[in-house]
Amino acid sequence: MYKQRLFAPGPTPVPEETLLELARPMFHHRTGQYRKMLEQLTRDMQHIIQTEQEVYTMTGSGSAAMEAAVANLVGRGETMIAVRGGKFGERWSELGRAFGANVVDLDVDWSTAVTAEQIDEALKAHPDTVAVFIQHCETSTATACDVEAIAKVVAGTKACLVVDGITGVGALPYRMDAWGVDVTVVGSQKALMLPAGLAFIACSKKAWAKIEATASPTYYVNLKAYRKSQAKWDNPYTPANTMVRAALVSTAMIRAEGLETVWAETRRRAEAMRAAARALDLELFSKSPSDSVTAIRTPQGIDGEAVPKVMAEEFGVRIAGGQSQLKGKIVRFSHMGYTDAFDVLAAVGALEMALARLGATVEFGAGVAAAQKVLAQAQA
Numbered sequence: 001m002y003k004q005r006l007f008a009p010g011p012t013p014v015p016e017e018t019l020l021e022l023a024r025p026m027f028h029h030r031t032g033q034y035r036k037m038l039e040q041l042t043r044d045m046q047h048i049i050q051t052e053q054e055v056y057t058m059t060g061s062g063s064a065a066m067e068a069a070v071a072n073l074v075g076r077g078e079t080m081i082a083v084r085g086g087k088f089g090e091r092w093s094e095l096g097r098a099f100g101a102n103v104v105d106l107d108v109d110w111s112t113a114v115t116a117e118q119i120d121e122a123l124k125a126h127p128d129t130v131a132v133f134i135q136h137c138e139t140s141t142a143t144a145c146d147v148e149a150i151a152k153v154v155a156g157t158k159a160c161l162v163v164d165g166i167t168g169v170g171a172l173p174y175r176m177d178a179w180g181v182d183v184t185v186v187g188s189q190k191a192l193m194l195p196a197g198l199a200f201i202a203c204s205k206k207a208w209a210k211i212e213a214t215a216s217p218t219y220y221v222n223l224k225a226y227r228k229s230q231a232k233w234d235n236p237y238t239p240a241n242t243m244v245r246a247a248l249v250s251t252a253m254i255r256a257e258g259l260e261t262v263w264a265e266t267r268r269r270a271e272a273m274r275a276a277a278r279a280l281d282l283e284l285f286s287k288s289p290s291d292s293v294t295a296i297r298t299p300q301g302i303d304g305e306a307v308p309k310v311m312a313e314e315f316g317v318r319i320a321g322g323q324s325q326l327k328g329k330i331v332r333f334s335h336m337g338y339t340d341a342f343d344v345l346a347a348v349g350a351l352e353m354a355l356a357r358l359g360a361t362v363e364f365g366a367g368v369a370a371a372q373k374v375l376a377q378a379q380a
């Protein structure tokens, strides 16, 4: 028998303390007890997103906050730029079309990060753009872009910069206000050590001015409704109040650890994973690898879809494969959230065993040793 270990880039493991909190009795949400919880969670999320703007908590997966961003900011027929470097970039584009926006797709090769220069060119070619939509980390390709540089370019225009921080915030260094990002969206089940079910969104003053001027065809994700309720520490509709209570346990753990320490340790685990891949002669997929998730090309001659299957079914280690055009070509490992150095060693060990099982020539322990060297340095 093997323990079940979760290394897919969402959902990620949840600490025992948080799970126990989820098991506690139901309570009522239109109460002072809940209002205090929502206020505290908002403060914690402001810290994690590094913003002084209000952070609104929605019930839904991360896509609910993505939909809120598009539907509140971009009016019918208005121009938006969607960077498409993977599955989640495609989601921005599809959301824009669903709400009748004039979507300009900025396609980038799936292994590369969009650059500030590319955004600058696109904005010059489409000066009527009201918003630019990017992923901090494009989870489907494990690629991270330079949000700070992109924000500088967008700040000089009338457009707002919207960042999908769902596998960025809480894992990669991120400073919404200092960088000048206009909208940040986050989901609970990636770096925040929580199950799926909460989505968060924060908007700058520039974004709010645009939202106020836009007639939005939304109801459940109407940000004006969230702003009005939050003035009284309420949600417009029934909140997932037990999730909010549990979220406070995980955000308190992040605060106790220190946000910068969380970022540094996430990076260390990613460096260990990359060192392991090199030692096993495996190629990284991304040319700008994210520290929150690593994508590794499956070796020639090995059935790529079989690698995650063998790891999950035979060794209890759940990683993710590739999506769409990357199906069978890559495997992805999360380093986010409630994961430690020894989890990385377990994941690398299982990868070596799965590759050997599938007929690859593997020097057992080569990847594990390379990862250990990186992780041991951190202890010194």
Ligand SMILES: *Cc1c(COP(=O)(O)O)cnc(C)c1O
Residues within 6 Å of the ligand: 010, 061, 062, 063, 064, 088, 135, 137, 138, 139, 164, 166, 167, 187, 190, 196
């Ligand atoms: C997981 C994820 C999402 C949200 O997906 P949901 O299934 O709605 O939670 C959005 N963007 C990125 C980059 C993600 O990793």
